[in-house]
Amino acid sequence: MQKCKLCLTKNADKKNSHIIPKFMGKRLFESTNPRYGVKIDVNGKSKKIQDSPKEDYIFCSDCEERFAKLEHYFSLKLKSIHNYSNEKDKFKIHTIQKNTILECFKVPFNAIKLFNYSLVWRASISNRHEFSNFKLPKLNEEILRTFLNSNLTLSHKKLTETLKNIQDETNFDSYFFKCIVKNEYSRGIFTAYEFSKHSFGLFLVDIIIFLYIDKSKIPNEFQIISNTQKNNALIAMADIPNWKKLNSGPLKSISNVIN
Ligand SMILES: [Zn+2]
Known part of the structure; x- marks a missing residue:
């Protein structure tokens, strides 16, 4: 049996590991049109995705559980984030x-970071066709693996402690975008997209995660977020026209969108 891709020590005995967390899967495929995601191929080919991508025998049971702990923690945070206008004491809007x-x-900023990195890394190491054009350079994949392996924990308590003390030596930066509202007009696309050899985007319907592996290539409008970033997570919110514009980025590269 192959070794687990995260810890590299135990056997990868787990089946059905989600590349994109299960809690996000429902929204990816629910209601409205289209009911499926689109795998975007830089060569102009597209393929339907009808289920949240899963893969067998890439992780051991412990590492799968470590991802699950983070996802459970983050799913509750994300619910609150989408509900920010009703939970005013937990959020502040800055212009x-x-x-x-x-x-x-x-x-905590570290929670967003760990979540972003865990998704980008899994998409990058995945052998699923949805992610075949989404590959970080091997060296950077390894940097992310080491970061995740040191900071993902088996217990919720340990996770909340770890989040207070994460040292990030990756030299990467990631950004978390959402639409200012969450409704039928804010549905974005579902795809993993490599913008260039140093910038990557995971488009997950309600959120977009951008990862830059070379800080000197980060655009100015993103730098503004990094420069104001302290301990609290900062989320960039786009209005509907800008959200649609952001989501149209990957679609521009295909001539043939399925309908
Ligand atoms: Zn493992």
Whole structure:
């Protein structure tokens, strides 16, 4: 049996490991049109995705459980984030130049970072066709693996402690975007997209995660977020026209969108 891709020590005995967390799967495929995601191929080919991508025998049971602990923690945070307008004591909205930034008092920046990295890394190491054009350079994949392996924990208590003390030596930066509202007009696309050899985007219907592996290539409008980032998570919120524009980025590269 192959070794687990995260710890590299135990046997990868787990079946059905989710590449994108299960709790996000429902929204990816629910209601409205289309009912499926689209795998976007830079060569202009597209393929339907009808279920949240899963893969067998890539992780051991312990590492699967470590991802599950983070996802459970983050699923509750994300629910609160989407409900920010009703939980005013937990959030503050900042306008920085043209950007609307949601500061989350109850979500540590490290939680967003760990979540972002865990998704990007899993998409990158996945052998599933949905992620065949989404590959970090091997060296960077290994940096993320080491980061995740040191910071993912088997217990909720340990996770909350770890989140207070994470040292990030990856030299990467990641950003978490959402639409300012969450409704039928804010449904984005579902795809993993490599913008360039140093920038990656995971488009997950309600959120977009951007990862930069070279800080010098981060665009100015994203730098503004990094420069104001302290301990609380900052989430960039786009209005509906800008959200649609962000989501159209990967679609521009295909001539043939399925309908
Ligand atoms: Zn493992």
